[in-house]
Amino acid sequence: MTTQDLYQQVIIEHHKKPRNFRKIDPASHHAEGFNPLCGDHLWVYMKINAAGVIEDISFEGDGCAISKASASMMTQNLKGKTVEEAKAIFSDFHKLVIGQLNPETEANVLGRLSIFSGIWKYPARVKCAALAWHTMNGALGRETTVSTE
Amino acid sequence: MNHAPKNNSLDLARIREDFPVLARTVRDGKGLVYLDNAATTLKPRPVLDAVYQHYAYGASNIHRGVHFLSEEATRLYEGARETVRRFINARETAEVIFTSGTTSAINLVAKTWGKKNIAAGDEVLITHMEHHANIVPWQMLREETGCVLKVAPINDRGELMMDEFEKLVSPRTKIVSVVYTSNSLGTINPARDIIRMARLHGAKVLLDAAQTVAHAKVDVRDLDCDFLVFSGHKLFATSGVGVLYGKRELLESMPPLMGGGDMIKTVTFEKTTYAGLPARLEAGTPAIGGAIGLGAAIDYVTAIGFDAIAAQEKDLLDYATGLMTEVPGVRLIGTAAAKASILSFIVDGVHPHDMGTLLDAEGVAVRAGHHCTQPVMQRFKVPATTRASFSFYNTRADADALARAVKKAIEVFA
Numbered sequence: 001m002t003t004q005d006l007y008q009q010v011i012i013e014h015h016k017k018p019r020n021f022r023k024i025d026p027a028s029h030h031a032e033g034f035n036p037l038c039g040d041h042l043w044v045y046m047k048i049n050a051a052g053v054i055e056d057i058s059f060e061g062d063g064c065a066i067s068k069a070s071a072s073m074m075t076q077n078l079k080g081k082t083v084e085e086a087k088a089i090f091s092d093f094h095k096l097v098i099g100q101l102n103p104e105t106e107a108n109v110l111g112r113l114s115i116f117s118g119i120w121k122y123p124a125r126v127k128c129a130a131l132a133w134h135t136m137n138g139a140l141g142r143e144t145t146v147s148t149e
Numbered sequence: 150m151n152h153a154p155k156n157n158s159l160d161l162a163r164i165r166e167d168f169p170v171l172a173r174t175v176r177d178g179k180g181l182v183y184l185d186n187a188a189t190t191l192k193p194r195p196v197l198d199a200v201y202q203h204y205a206y207g208a209s210n211i212h213r214g215v216h217f218l219s220e221e222a223t224r225l226y227e228g229a230r231e232t233v234r235r236f237i238n239a240r241e242t243a244e245v246i247f248t249s250g251t252t253s254a255i256n257l258v259a260k261t262w263g264k265k266n267i268a269a270g271d272e273v274l275i276t277h278m279e280h281h282a283n284i285v286p287w288q289m290l291r292e293e294t295g296c297v298l299k300v301a302p303i304n305d306r307g308e309l310m311m312d313e314f315e316k317l318v319s320p321r322t323k324i325v326s327v328v329y330t331s332n333s334l335g336t337i338n339p340a341r342d343i344i345r346m347a348r349l350h351g352a353k354v355l356l357d358a359a360q361t362v363a364h365a366k367v368d369v370r371d372l373d374c375d376f377l378v379f380s381g382h383k384l385f386a387t388s389g390v391g392v393l394y395g396k397r398e399l400l401e402s403m404p405p406l407m408g409g410g411d412m413i414k415t416v417t418f419e420k421t422t423y424a425g426l427p428a429r430l431e432a433g434t435p436a437i438g439g440a441i442g443l444g445a446a447i448d449y450v451t452a453i454g455f456d457a458i459a460a461q462e463k464d465l466l467d468y469a470t471g472l473m474t475e476v477p478g479v480r481l482i483g484t485a486a487a488k489a490s491i492l493s494f495i496v497d498g499v500h501p502h503d504m505g506t507l508l509d510a511e512g513v514a515v516r517a518g519h520h521c522t523q524p525v526m527q528r529f530k531v532p533a534t535t536r537a538s539f540s541f542y543n544t545r546a547d548a549d550a551l552a553r554a555v556k557k558a559i560e561v562f563a
Binding site for chain 1: 176177498499500501502505506509510517518519523526532533561562
């Protein structure tokens with residue numbers, strides 16, 4: 001993976017026009033995520049119904065293109081999924097970004113999210129891709145703040 | 150290895166050969182453009198050789214062995230202390246304490262001199278442009294003693310507002326602890342004025358010279374500062390060694406922070422008497438090779454000379470500033486009149502971390518982030534900056550590569 005691959009058009013496009021970039025009020029689940037190392041800071045909001053389905057999910061905040069695109073694509077992906085499905089996707093995504101899952105050879109539930117494969121070659125940037133996901137996972141666990149440090 | 154220049158112009162090709170890492174390629178064969186000198190400087194062969202020689206053929210501990218190699222190591226280690234003394238023009242070697250770096254030197258002052266001399270209601274004055282290493286130790290002291298931490302403001306160019314600074318110094322001020330050269334803005338602070346204002350009220354002055362010593366001559370007697378601290382690794386030596394300079398009477402008044410070997414005169418289970426300076430403040434085996442390497446680094450820069458170094462770095466700063474100012478969308482953070490060769494910048498729509506990664510793809514090594522100066526970022530309302538920092542071995546071609554890579558990064562986001 002080259003740096004050019006890291007900054008594919010899809011990433012740039014999500015960074016410029018993030019999807020679901022708004023607050024959900026009231027949200028049934030929400031959390032604030034920090035990357036103290038680089039100052040990335042975002043909030044993830046979710047509306048989860050009684051059946052455990054994520055009816056709506058959104059985010060707000062500021063960060064680099066990788067963190068913003070990752071958050072944007074996460075909200076697209078998880079809308080309509082169940083909490084159990086979201087946890088399974090989080091687990092695969094986490095393995096992907098730390099280089100423990102090769103989406104080309106191993107079964108996974110990532111779909112278009114596999115665009116982040118290879119980011120593990122940029123250790124300084126793994127946390128950027130993972131921040132929104134850790135924040136989402138924290139919100140599911142009723143944590144109010146999540147830090148990547 | 151004498152590169153003493155004629156007419157202040159350096160033989161850059163020869164100098165660059167002294168730094169083995171400059172011959173490396175990174176990221177699929179790109180030539181290294183090293184512009185992260187404010188984070189750490191590169192190490193020239195004489196430093197690497199001195200460290201290697203010590204561990205390969207000297208190897209021994211200092212101050213205790215009666216054998217040949219230990220005596221030799223002691224002589225080299227204490228010789229390095231004398232080299233540092235001469236470098237900063239301290240009165241005597243007892244005023245030069247080896248620490249592990251700038252951070253440990255500031256902490257040593259805060260936790261010993263500070264704890265002894267600063268009480269509830271007393272004031273410590275710092276500036277808005279301090280590195281976290283010159284903020285947090287004083288906050289810890291505040292927790293412990295109830296002292297007050299005052300912060301002198303900076304203007305939009307990143308300069309210390311001296312009229313405000315002057316108002317903040319008062320008879321309650323016990324110490325003024327300020328950065329000499331800002332690592333994130335490049336601002337060179339008017340140390341003489343600061344010291345003069347502090348003196349009027351009897352306050353002590355600590356200068357954080359971490360970003361100064363590799364770029365300009367520092368004379369502690371001429372400045373008349375009370376403490377001066379710096380790190381070896383930002384002065385072409387290895388990491389793990391640094392210096393605390395202090396006036397003898399102040400260092401003598403400081404209780405030791407760490408107890409242990411080398412800092413004692415006699416030990417019984419009932420009572421221990423401490424050794425004199427500088428050993429009293431250097432408990433345990435120090436970074437022996439590191440200190441010897443620091444001595445070699447000082448010899449190296451001294452041979453080149455700060456007139457030539459300053460001229461080269463000023464040329465690089467002016468040239469790079471000109472290039473960067475011409476790139477649409479680039480905003481420089483830190484435009485002080487007195488400035489070191491540090492260029493901090495932001496680009497509309499391109500986060501510094503993305504910029505850092507995209508520059509790296511072109512072989513250009515910079516720092517992206519808050520540079521351990523979060524209050525500076527807050528002051529300029531930016532989450533982070535990209536920082537290119539030059540040393541005398543950099544070339545105009547390095548600045549060209551930076552500007553080219555920045556333009557390319559901007560295109561990725563266009």
